[in-house]
Amino acid sequence: MEAREILNILDFIHGSRSALQDTVRRLEPDADWAIIVHLMRARILNHSVSITELIRKSGLPYGTASRRIQRMIEDGLIEKHVIGPGERRYELFPSSLLWEHCGQFVQRIKVLFAQTLGMRTDAQRDEEYFFGERRENMAGLLPPRTLFDGLSSRRAQPGLRFLFHQDNYFSSLRNLWVDIRSSAGRNADFELAELSELYEAVLANAAREVSDFDVVALNLPWVPEFVSKELVLPAARYRPTSDARRFHPAIWDCSSWAGQQAGVPLYITVEALAVRADLFEQNRLRAPRTPAEVLASASALQKAGGISGVSWNGARGSPIASAFMFFLNDHGGAVASAADRDECGFDIVEEQCRWSALLESDSARSTLEFMQQLLEVSAPDVLSFNGDRTMDEFMSGRCAMAYVWSMRAARFEFDLRSTVKGKVRYLARPNRHGARQTVPVGGFLLAVPSNLPRERMVLAAQAIDWMASSGARTSLAQNGLPLVPESGVGSDSEFDAASPVVSFVKELAQNRLLDTSMRPWLPVYHAIEDVLGEDIHDALSGLTSPSLALSRANRRIQALLDRMI
Incomplete structure (x- = not known):
């Protein structure tokens, strides 16, 4: 069970108990409950608790509360952690035993609540649904009743299944779908995978005679490959009701x-610099505007604070490949370019353009030199960092800056x-000119596999329409998840106030600083990513020289580009 879900249930119980105390006069306070909750x-909110604070929260006289807390320490329910010299200053924490008991308790309450609501046939299986927070107008945020009716009328068939990316947006979307107040589905209907695993899983699903999933998520750079292969x-x-005019042009084009619209x-x-x-x-430092200032x-900051200066995604494979492409753009370069841009339209590049790899250039050499210097002000193991590790490093206060995706930054x-x-504070990416700083665009779309049986397409389309609807996305925007593609969502001040990153991305979009060209928009994109993920990592790990790594990567990528013609 997620920590936030435990917190939701504890808050619900505490609110109901408080209502009883307020209604029935002269009841004795339940000190044990007050201490435990x-x-x-x-613990969940990462706050420290002193003995004085816990005594005050218990509602008991000082001496009585001290004895009660000491008894709970002796019973193994509370732990003391010394925080100062000697043993005079300490903090109190729930023990693993208390955590286990509370987990069992909230699970039972969750099941009882679901049974009382009577909206789920699987109420006894608490792992299959989510106890959401209190919401006004919740009915408008849940999956529509027409979709429930469609699912219940097809009980002989399995429920809708989804293959999505493992991130906080898709996790929140799943929680809304399996909310205790709906009966749209179960946690088991969702398979969430890391990016590299998601790519392989979607390809493997496409190779089956019949799709195992009704809806899949595609990373935007994969669109040319999956469309060209008719996957x-x-x-x-399947005629989704979504209207192109509702969406931000940058993502609709991608x-x-x-x-052909893929989904x-x-x-x-967007990937920005968080400081x-x-x-x-x-x-007394000013925000960096160039790579040298970074x-x-x-x-x-590393010298002043005893922390690393900056974190970034340096792990072998997709993380370092994307990092290199974005740093290359910061230095005025590109991985590849069409021989004659004027003759090549955005949608016919594959068939009519000859592309050239551009990694034996001054900008590519400057980029790799910058990344080598970046190693000196990063954590020693930064070449193993993926997006989650970079996030954790910054979020825990172990580094002063981090190149992060805005969707993750909501955390x-x-x-x-x-x-x-x-x-x-969030900054557009510093570049060599220190002017008109842009950010690379990423994201996901929802698509229907081409091997999905025809009779399931209607329900799949209805699910996509709800997941991409204003109601669902408004709910997620209220939780601080950044700019969604629909122009109207996120335009209100309430969303700006939810998280600084929301207004940051919105401002970038309004000023047309979203850049969709930092990664090659080609059917061989994933293969290019594989090449860079190997050769750039080898260079920064000292396994090969920078010049040899760039030369080898250039040769391998050119072979991929030639294969498209």
Whole structure:
């Protein structure tokens, strides 16, 4: 069970108990409950608890409360952690035994609540649904009743199944789908995979005679490959009701290839530079605008604070490949370019253009030199960092800056473990000119596999329409998840206030600083990513020289580009 779900249930129980205390006069306070719930909440929210604070929360006289807490320590329910010299200062934490008991308790409450609501046939299996937080107008955010009716009328068939990316947006979307107040599906209907695993899983599913999934998520750079290989149905075939005019142009254009719409955009995310505004202010540093200033700021903060200067995705494979492509753009370069741009339209590049690899260039050499210098102000093991590790490094306060995707960055304000809430500023990517700083665009769309049986397409289309609807996305935007592709969602001040990254991305979009060209928009994109993920990592790991790595990568990518003609 997720920590936030435990917190939702504890808050619900505490609210009902408080109502009883307020209604029935002269009831004795339940000190044990008050102590337990305060310790559990503090642990989930990463807050420290002193003995004085816990005594006050118990509602008992000082001496009585002290004895009660000491008894709970002796019973193994509370642990003391010394935080100062000697043993005079310490903090209190719920023990693993108390955590286990509370977990069993909230699971039973969750099941009882689901049974009382009577909206789920699987109420006894608490792992299959989510206890959501309190919401006004919740009915407008849940999957529509017409979809429930469609599912119940096909009970002989399995329920809808989804293959999605493992991130906070898709996790929140799943939780809304399996909310305790709906009966649309179960957790088991969702398979969430990391990016590289998702690519292989979608390809493997496409190779089956009949698809195992009704709806799959496609990373935007994969669109040309999956459309050219006819692995997803053209959106026009299942007629989604989504209107192109509702969507941000940048992501709508990225959802098609050769004039064919691959699916319905779900969200966009941008990679920006997150900086600790408090540390920059304390050290009187200005925000970096060029790669050289990034290095200088990282070095200064590393020396001043005893933390690493900057984190970035340096792990072998997709993480370092994307990092290199984005840093290359910062230095004015590109992985490849069409021989004659004027003769090549956006949608006919594959058939009519000859492309050239551009990695034996000054900009590519400058980029690799910058990344080598970046190693000196990064954590020693940064070449093993993926997106999650980079996030954790920054969120825990172990680094001063981080190149992060905006969808993940929402965790800085909403993750219960974050130590940087309210301390983060977001910057467009510093570039060699220090002017018109842009950000690369990523994101996902929802698509229907081409091997899905025809009789399941209607329900798949209805599910996509709901997941990409204003209601579902408004719910997620209220939880601080950044800019969604629909122009109207996120335009209100309430969303700006939810998280600084929301207004940051919105402002970039309004100023047309979303860049969709930092990665080659080609059917061989994933193969190019594989090449860079190997050769660039080898160069930075010292396994080969930078010049040999760039030469080898250039040769291998040119072979891939020639194969398209």
